[in-house]
Amino acid sequence: MINVSIIEDHQDFRKGLSSLLDASEGFTCIDTFISAEDGIKYLSGDEELLLLDINLPNMSGIEAIPLIKKKFPGLKIIMLTILDDDNTIMEAILSGADGYLLKKTPPIQILASLKECINGGSPMTPSIAKKVLMLFKKYIPKNNESFSLTKREIEILNLLVEGLSNISISKKLFISIQTVRNHIRHIYEKLQVHSKSQAVVKAIREGLV
Amino acid sequence: MINVSIIEDHQDFRKGLSSLLDASEGFTCIDTFISAEDGIKYLSGDEELLLLDINLPNMSGIEAIPLIKKKFPGLKIIMLTILDDDNTIMEAILSGADGYLLKKTPPIQILASLKECINGGSPMTPSIAKKVLMLFKKYIPKNNESFSLTKREIEILNLLVEGLSNISISKKLFISIQTVRNHIRHIYEKLQVHSKSQAVVKAIREGLV
DNA sequence: CTGTCAATGACGCATTTGTGTCATTTTTAC
DNA sequence: GTAAAAATGACACAAATGCGTCATTGACAG
Numbered sequence: 001m002i003n004v005s006i007i008e009d010h011q012d013f014r015k016g017l018s019s020l021l022d023a024s025e026g027f028t029c030i031d032t033f034i035s036a037e038d039g040i041k042y043l044s045g046d047e048e049l050l051l052l053d054i055n056l057p058n059m060s061g062i063e064a065i066p067l068i069k070k071k072f073p074g075l076k077i078i079m080l081t082i083l084d085d086d087n088t089i090m091e092a093i094l095s096g097a098d099g100y101l102l103k104k105t106p107p108i109q110i111l112a113s114l115k116e117c118i119n120g121g122s123p124m125t126p127s128i129a130k131k132v133l134m135l136f137k138k139y140i141p142k143n144n145e146s147f148s149l150t151k152r153e154i155e156i157l158n159l160l161v162e163g164l165s166n167i168s169i170s171k172k173l174f175i176s177i178q179t180v181r182n183h184i185r186h187i188y189e190k191l192q193v194h195s196k197s198q199a200v201v202k203a204i205r206e207g208l209v
Numbered sequence: 210m211i212n213v214s215i216i217e218d219h220q221d222f223r224k225g226l227s228s229l230l231d232a233s234e235g236f237t238c239i240d241t242f243i244s245a246e247d248g249i250k251y252l253s254g255d256e257e258l259l260l261l262d263i264n265l266p267n268m269s270g271i272e273a274i275p276l277i278k279k280k281f282p283g284l285k286i287i288m289l290t291i292l293d294d295d296n297t298i299m300e301a302i303l304s305g306a307d308g309y310l311l312k313k314t315p316p317i318q319i320l321a322s323l324k325e326c327i328n329g330g331s332p333m334t335p336s337i338a339k340k341v342l343m344l345f346k347k348y349i350p351k352n353n354e355s356f357s358l359t360k361r362e363i364e365i366l367n368l369l370v371e372g373l374s375n376i377s378i379s380k381k382l383f384i385s386i387q388t389v390r391n392h393i394r395h396i397y398e399k400l401q402v403h404s405k406s407q408a409v410v411k412a413i414r415e416g417l418v
Numbered sequence: 419c420t421g422t423c424a425a426t427g428a429c430g431c432a433t434t435t436g437t438g439t440c441a442t443t444t445t446t447a448c
Numbered sequence: 449g450t451a452a453a454a455a456t457g458a459c460a461c462a463a464a465t466g467c468g469t470c471a472t473t474g475a476c477a478g
Contacts, residue, residue, distance in 0.1 A: 165433095165434075165435095167434085184435090188436080188437095194436070194437095195435080195436080196436095
């Protein structure tokens with residue numbers, strides 16, 4: 001038996017969800033709230049799972065996540081949303097939600113998702129998953145070939161990013177410091193930079209490391 | 210009608226999938242291959258969707274993605290995998306797959322996922338979605354206060370990350386180069402680093418910029 | 419009102435860095 | 449088998465950097 005609570009300001013959707021849960025084998029809806037503030041104040045802690053609307057009057061669902069998690073660290077939180085806006089998703093992820101469902105998700109799917117979440121998964125509708133992947137790729141570009149660095153140059157670039165000085169690099173690779181400086185010179189030319197800090201920034205930003 | 214092809218080296222799983230597809234309303238399995246190499250060579254381009262195993266002999270499914278995408282840019286690729294290893298998922302995402310399903314996913318779920326994928330979503334099983342979220346959070350840390358840098362120090366740190374030299378910074382901020390060096394000195398102390406490159410790496414990795 | 423801290427500025431000095439020019443030996447590619 | 453690219457190494461020099469020490473001013477907290 002999975003105990004669930006709901007925070008959702010629209011009466012019809014709230015009632016619909018709680019009825020769905022109570023009517024379904026293995027689920028009980030033990031509490032419902034119409035605002036994040038109410039939920040934070042009156043959540044009993046008896047539920048294993050919380051369905052949390054994002055668009056709430058006053059405090060948003062996203063702002064509520066860290067506060068609720070602080071009070072009940074083990075509680076799983078699944079966000080409900082009508083909009084799959086990039087920023088919203090991003091914020092929800094970073095705030096620590098455990099799943100993200102669009103409100104139009106069919107009931108059977110919702111129930112399946114709740115079970116998955118209890119079992120440690122992060123259910124999300126495919127369209128939201130798509131957004132997450134796109135965000136991910138945006139933040140981790142991962143170019144490699146474009147600057148045509150050689151193996152050795154990439155190796156040295158990595159050591160630069162680790163913060164090693166030329167002399168440390170030369171000792172680590174058992175080569176002369178002059179050689180290290182030569183490699184670095186070539187790295188600069190290829191990345192079109194003129195200092196270590198510029199090189200490491202570019203290396204990180206372009207995903208060369 | 211959704212046309213699907215399959216690349217999967219295990220005969221039983223391959224046959225099972227193709228039978229499932231052909232037996233299901235709205236799906237046709239138009240081709241199957243036992244290796245990535247075969248798929249790349251002989252895919253007709255008539256399919257809208259490809260089910261691609263990750264663990265294949267010789268060339269892995271992940272290596273195959275960019276090659277296949279290059280030949281058929283519009284083709285949707287869903288990865289099939291038994292293991293939800295972090296690195297594998299990461300690589301698959303960055304290689305540009307459109308969905309990620311565990312092989313143990315129930316048939317009904319698989320068919321639903323294929324439809325979702327065709328409609329532009331990125332279906333993934335909740336346990337994989339969980340991994341993706343964790344990876345995401347790992348790569349976007351988002352700290353700020355922890356090093357208690359002053360406003361001015363943050364300002365200068367940003368300019369360092371932009372690759373400016375001390376002189377350029379002093380000119381930009383209308384202060385003496387000595388002052389700039391002083392600020393940088395304090396930044397180093399707070400970040401516990403000893404060079405510009407170390408500072409900018411830390412600034413980026415810790416999300417200070 | 420006094421002490422702490424941020425921001426500003428300075429001098430000095432050993433080291434490191436960025437860059438120019440050159441040379442030898444392996445690897446790789448055609 | 450030869451030409452190009454990569455990896456190794458060197459010398460030199462101006463500029464930048466990292467760090468030690470010190471001083472003045474303004475803001476803010478107790």
